[in-house]
Amino acid sequence: MNNNKTAILLGASGLVGSFLLDILLKSEEYSSVVIFVRKEINRKHPKLVEHVIDFDQLDKYANLVQGDDLFCCLGTTIKQAKTREAFKKVDYYYPLRFAEMAKENGVQQYLMVTSIGANAGSSVFYLKTKGESEEAIKKVNLSSTSVFRPASLLGPRKEVRAQEKIGEAVLKLVSFLLVGKLKKYKPVQAEKVAQAMYTIAQSPKEGFSIYESNQIQSL
Numbered sequence: 001m002n003n004n005k006t007a008i009l010l011g012a013s014g015l016v017g018s019f020l021l022d023i024l025l026k027s028e029e030y031s032s033v034v035i036f037v038r039k040e041i042n043r044k045h046p047k048l049v050e051h052v053i054d055f056d057q058l059d060k061y062a063n064l065v066q067g068d069d070l071f072c073c074l075g076t077t078i079k080q081a082k083t084r085e086a087f088k089k090v091d092y093y094y095p096l097r098f099a100e101m102a103k104e105n106g107v108q109q110y111l112m113v114t115s116i117g118a119n120a121g122s123s124v125f126y127l128k129t130k131g132e133s134e135e136a137i138k139k140v141n142l143s144s145t146s147v148f149r150p151a152s153l154l155g156p157r158k159e160v161r162a163q164e165k166i167g168e169a170v171l172k173l174v175s176f177l178l179v180g181k182l183k184k185y186k187p188v189q190a191e192k193v194a195q196a197m198y199t200i201a202q203s204p205k206e207g208f209s210i211y212e213s214n215q216i217q218s219l
Contacts, residue, residue: 011073
């Protein structure tokens with residue numbers, strides 16, 4: 001056991017990121033957990049190092065991206081971002097720039113959440129952006145890069161919309177029908193995604209690996 005590792009976490013206040021933060025702070029594998037956030041998350045812990053930054057000026061903070069494993073849980077929606085340009089900043093440019101800074105500073109491992117169906121050739125802007133992000137980060141060529149592609153995420157959201165609640169309920173009802181090749185479309189608990197990311201981080205594979213939603217469930 002190497003309990004002197006430092007974890008870097010992006011998206012600590014999000015659905016998957018908040019679960020992952022809890023896991024990392026409890027873990028004996030990491031002596032320090034460094035997070036980069038837009039605003040303070042009001043969390044105190046002896047292992048926690050919080051950097052409140054301007055994500056539009058990332059180069060100013062390059063020297064702070066120091067550690068062993070970088071977990072990227074950044075993500076938004078077109079509805080939240082309001083424009084395609086703003087969406088692409090969060091889901092493409094920020095993850096890519098952090099990967100580049102991590103590589104420059106000797107970080108060995110990068111683990112990121114994208115989405116089921118991510119494909120740079122997709123005609124759907126959301127999936128296309130996710131796929132382009134994966135491909136760009138693969139080219140950064142860190143020692144180990146792991147991509148997690150969950151289906152619909154279940155869990156306590158800060159902004160709960162009636163439409164999303166209905167969608168979650170329907171997905172739960174029909175999920176038993178999703179078998180065989182359709183199994184990867186089953187909704188997955190955000191906490192399971194966080195746990196899968198942590199598990200894989202402890203036994204990293206060299207090169208670039210993708211974990212589809214059904215693999216995340218089994219992990």
